[in-house]
Amino acid sequence: MKKKFNNLPDINGHFDQYGGMFVSETLIYPLKELLKAYKKIAKSSNFKELLDSELSSYVGRPTPIYYAERISKELGKSHIYLKREDLNHTGAHKINNAMGQVLLAKQMGKTRIIAETGAGQHGVATATACAKYNLQCIVYMGEEDIQRQKINVYRMKLLGAEVVPVSSGSKTLKDALNEALRDWVSNVDNTHYVIGSVAGPHPYPMIVRDFQSVIGYESKKQMKTLYNKEADILVACVGGGSNAIGLFHPYLNDKVKIFGVEAGGYGLSTGMHAAPLNKGKPGVLHGNRTYIMEDKDGQIQTTHSISAGLDYPGVGPEHSWLKDNKRVKYVSVTDKEALKAFYYLTEKEGIIPALETAHALAYAFKIAKKEKNKNILINLSGRGDKDIDTIAKMSRMDL
Numbered sequence: 001m002k003k004k005f006n007n008l009p010d011i012n013g014h015f016d017q018y019g020g021m022f023v024s025e026t027l028i029y030p031l032k033e034l035l036k037a038y039k040k041i042a043k044s045s046n047f048k049e050l051l052d053s054e055l056s057s058y059v060g061r062p063t064p065i066y067y068a069e070r071i072s073k074e075l076g077k078s079h080i081y082l083k084r085e086d087l088n089h090t091g092a093h094k095i096n097n098a099m100g101q102v103l104l105a106k107q108m109g110k111t112r113i114i115a116e117t118g119a120g121q122h123g124v125a126t127a128t129a130c131a132k133y134n135l136q137c138i139v140y141m142g143e144e145d146i147q148r149q150k151i152n153v154y155r156m157k158l159l160g161a162e163v164v165p166v167s168s169g170s171k172t173l174k175d176a177l178n179e180a181l182r183d184w185v186s187n188v189d190n191t192h193y194v195i196g197s198v199a200g201p202h203p204y205p206m207i208v209r210d211f212q213s214v215i216g217y218e219s220k221k222q223m224k225t226l227y228n229k230e231a232d233i234l235v236a237c238v239g240g241g242s243n244a245i246g247l248f249h250p251y252l253n254d255k256v257k258i259f260g261v262e263a264g265g266y267g268l269s270t271g272m273h274a275a276p277l278n279k280g281k282p283g284v285l286h287g288n289r290t291y292i293m294e295d296k297d298g299q300i301q302t303t304h305s306i307s308a309g310l311d312y313p314g315v316g317p318e319h320s321w322l323k324d325n326k327r328v329k330y331v332s333v334t335d336k337e338a339l340k341a342f343y344y345l346t347e348k349e350g351i352i353p354a355l356e357t358a359h360a361l362a363y364a365f366k367i368a369k370k371e372k373n374k375n376i377l378i379n380l381s382g383r384g385d386k387d388i389d390t391i392a393k394m395s396r397m398d399l
């Protein structure tokens with residue numbers, strides 16, 4: 001029998017050796033309560049109908065698939081299609097998950113929402129959903145990231161969220177995640193924790209994947225109805241891995257090649273990157289077992305990427321499983337390659353992508369130069385407005 005790739009996690013949240021619930025005893029209860037509520041509420045047809053209608057009238061779904069004809073012709077003999085998650089309300093795929101989880105929390109009777117954020121995209125998406133559904137919102141954010149992402153901090157405040165600076169560790173995303181988990185332990189009664197990627201303990205990697213899978217389901221339909229074609233190759237960038245699994249999951253049992261693109265930073269050999277699937281090894285981080293970047297003493301390594309959204313030393317456990325089972329190929333792209341792709345798409349198609357997304361683009365462009373007559377579908381996970389400052393500060397001569 002042919003192996004199935006879409007039937008995990010098991011009831012304990014395992015993707016074979018990956019995933020699970022590596023948390024303190026006090027968190028087991030709320031996680032189980034969340035799992036129960038998820039199965040009962042989120043799987044009901046009432047909830048699905050409500051979420052679908054909110055995604056359509058408020059978020060702007062379905063997002064289009066755009067055939068990038070000009071760059072397709074210039075790069076070679078393949079066809080490049082872009083799934084336009086950048087056109088979602090708040091500018092990226094993050095809102096798909098934030099809307100789903102906040103709506104679930106509301107129906108669970110929670111009154112207080114907490115979240116972690118790195119670049120601020122997930123914080124903004126969560127604060128947006130909380131404003132809409134009238135829920136208190138607290139966002140944990142590393143002090144370092146608060147400095148780097150001032151506009152998003154201000155956006156969250158405008159939306160009524162409280163942004164709590166985190167000064168522990170490297171003062172970035174992984175520390176914010178630790179702090180949010182700590183808050184949750186002491187406030188589980190009235191609080192739901194909205195994790196922003198397919199990371200964390202079970203059932204989060206499954207819940208976030210399910211909410212993001214709308215990307216892949218829409219894509220399958222749209223490639224047929226809009227273009228009468230099937231995708232041959234899928235490409236998405238991988239930070240925690242939520243936009244990637246959202247596109248990939250509905251396709252896992254199909255005959256399609258799949259590439260996940262990690263942040264190669266200054267290059268894999270320099271150690272200054274964020275590519276745990278390429279260079280890390282299995283370990284435990286933020287409540288699950290997965291590929292992580294750690295030094296020989298078991299300490300989490302500092303990561304580097306030009307894109308804050310990919311700058312994370314772990315990755316969702318399902319990706320670890322897909323890597324080991326060779327269903328998805330995980331590659332990497334350096335800062336410089338991503339920047340070149342950023343300029344290329346901007347100038348040739350009039351679409352300014354997020355720097356995270358530029359990693360997927362860079363790798364897809366390499367494929368397009370080699371392959372003939374292939375339909376390459378890229379998840380355009382977000383728009384580049386948030387990165388304009390970073391880009392403006394850099395000299396293009398260095399590329």
Ligand SMILES: *Cc1c(COP(=O)(O)O)cnc(C)c1O
Pocket residue numbers: 092093094121122196197198237238239240241242243244309310354356357381382383
């Ligand atoms: C946050 C973010 C990512 C990385 O997160 P994933 O969970 O890996 O999807 C990628 N692209 C954009 C635009 C983001 O905002």
